[in-house]
Amino acid sequence: MQLPPRLTPDAALFLDFDGTLVAIADTPEAVEVPTALVPLLHDLHGLLGGALAVVSGRQIDVLDRFLAPLRLPAAGEHGVQRRSAEGHIDEQRAPDLTLILESANELARVHEGLLVERKHAAVALHYRMAPQLEAVCRDAMARAINGQPQFELLHGKFVFEVKPAGVNKGTAITAFMREEPFAGRVPVFAGDDTTDETGFAIVQPLGGVAIKVGSGPSQALHRLDSPRAVYEWLVQARDLLAEPRKNAS
Template structure:
């Protein structure tokens, strides 16, 4: 894989959050947003004419809280929620998740180190603090959704998430690309997890750039090693955009 090219002013920039903009922490609430990240994203949004969106597994209100006072275009819960550049929110109806929530909570009561996260339309079972329980978590979640084709199990980094079937980050990015100010631009998407592969599959066939952050196999053709490298790449883009155009030398 190669390092990603420099951003240009006709870029439509899509960024995952955890593992891409911020380092993954032991729990979802323990992440730390670098102090310079919020003004950097604000600058890039303005320099790209508003064509910058966060595409995350988190809920949009959590993204807003961590990036306050910014309210960027965003897709939350892998596309269950989506807020366009005009601030209009679209949200899929939440399925019945009572049985899933009960099963996840029961596991968390029995096994130490599991964390249950209730989202608008999904249940996430985190096992980062108990990685030996991967198979236990997977099997329990598969059993509880058996016979429910409206639900699917998604496996991310130390998390199993039950969510509505047929929704993913690629669909969310595609929707943005049909709207101003993203339409007609070259899509660039950076993400770190298997859940970002749907997004990579959307941007590369459009002539865009897919960037895998961190280790692991991926269909992305470009790679950055860490959120720190993502930050440095974004700073370089901001500084290049903001630099005054060179003057022609006198003849």
């Protein structure tokens, strides 16, 4: 793998949140957003003509809270929710998660260190504070969806998540690329987790750039070491994109 190339004015930039824009914390609510990140994203959004979107496993309203006052185009819950550049939100109807939520909560009651996160259309079981329970968590969540093809089980970094089948970050990026201001641009997607691989699989065949953040195998052809490296790359991109405008003035 190699470092990503310079971001060009015709790019459509897609960014994962946890592990890419911000460092992963012990719990989802404990992440810290660097002070300079929000104004940086604001500047890049303008310099790219609005073609910047956050593509995350988080819910869109949670992303908005962390990135306030920005309300960027966004895909939440791995594509279950999507907000266009015009602000229109498409959201898949929430399935019945009762039994899955009960299974996850029961496991968390028995084992210390597990955290259950209920989303709009998904249930995530985090085991970052109890990594020895990976197999237990996997087996319990797999049993909970056994015989229910409308669900699929995602394995991310210290988390197993049950979500609707058939939607992912790749389908979300594809939808964005059909709309203005993303259409006709070169897609660039940065993400750190196995759940980002569906996005990498979309952008590279389109002649775009896939950037794996951190360690681990990936089909992405480019890599940055950490969220800090992503931030520095974005700062450089902003400064280079802004240069022609400064010269013109």
